[in-house]
Amino acid sequence: MLDIRLIRDTPDQVKQRLANRNGDFASLVDEVQAIDTQRRAAETERQKLQGDRNRISKEIGIAKKNGQDTSAIEAEVRVIGSRIEEIGREADVADARQRDLLLSIPNLPHEACPVGSTAEENPEVRVWGTKPDYDFQPKDHTVLGAALGMLDFEAGAKISGSAFVVYRAAGAKLERALISFLLDLHTTQHGYEEISPPLLVKAECLVGTGQLPKFGDQVYHSAADDLYLIPTAEVPVTNLHRDEILPLERLPVNYAAYTPCFRREAGSAGLGTRGLIRMHQFDKVELVKITTPETSMAELESLTANAEKVLQLLGLHYRVIELCTGDIGFGSAKTYDIEVWAPGQGTYLEVSSCSTFGDYQARRMNLRYKDENGKNRIPHTLNGSGTALARLFVALVETYQQADGTILIPEALRGHFGAAKIG
């Protein structure tokens, strides 16, 4: 969430920067300011009255010790007490309202984030490789998957409904090989610590990373236990340090985690899309960093580079685009998307989204660190997919398909997969 002081001191600048986003947040900013004024007035009065009560109660204690009658003065305190209750209720209501409002205001786009309103205005940052040529018509991964017995969408639908899939045989093994390939790369080459977190988390975690309260309809929820299925490993992994004060030596924190991700995709365009492109459950290796504010921008570049390395090693053509202010996520200050080329689709697929959240998430989850002067400061959090598996699977299978219907396994993956081709 945003710093209330920033809103208090420079509301117009805050509004101006939010105006570059999609949606109208100016009225929320006004409302927060109004509530903040109310809250502080009530808070000040409450504290003054509490001070009075503390002082007088102390006097009562002393008087009683001296055997004096205190009934009159006790009655006086009782009046103060009921006033404290009254004004305290006001203060609490205002406080809760202020927090709600702050939680529903998105992050300020970073100055370095290009201004724009739609995805069409996202600048392309760089391109790696070229679109491969085929002397045959490249097939879609669903066709290849069915022919090679790797993907079974009917079984997925039968067991769980639409947008679920069953990987089988070489498909299941390829998925598993990709997961360990990604984890090994990031842990041994890029310095990340491997994390295997719970897949069910408490509501506080989702508030911390920003999915709640606004996007509650997108996550699966177990009502009986009030636990949520994670939509991304970002949630449990970033929240590992919720409510903590990290020593400076601990930074930067670098975590890599493989988890399945669960998303309801309610009202989402493309949910009916054929194949693996948009599923309710998919695998992903996520990279998470916690850094000092000074280094977060540089860390965003290295995080993105770490994710790109995956595609380079696999020999997959991709491009990196930068999201404009109208297209970045709720909590993000700046985001790069990595899109891999899928020949069977004839389009680029987003396989990674690398963002810095500035101090937005850290503030929500009360995460701090001690700086060199021993002062508590708010660190920056970053995350990026390294990468999403289902779409990587699509790009890989479609890119390396051969005229005879077999699929070549790229050199870098053969050790993990244990064979040079499928079919």
Place this chain on the structure above:
RNA sequence: GGUGAGGUGGCUGAGUGGUCGAAAGCACAUCUUUGCUAAAGAUGCGUAGCCUUAACAGCUACCGAGGGUUCGAAUCCCUCCCUCACCGCCA
């Protein structure tokens, strides 16, 4: 799931209704002294909010969480959570 014990500041640990935000020790920081790879002493040392300021200071809240009793709660009552031990069950 059952029974028992317990949750106090970075750690250990005292504190069962009234100058307790909390003794003491450890750790840490600064200073002093003796001196040498250590010792002694002094001082400081939680978090957040409010109000203010050039700065200091002041006030309020926080002793697992939330309620309650009371003029006053770390301390009494209720609910919940967590940890540990043993038992049961179990991948």
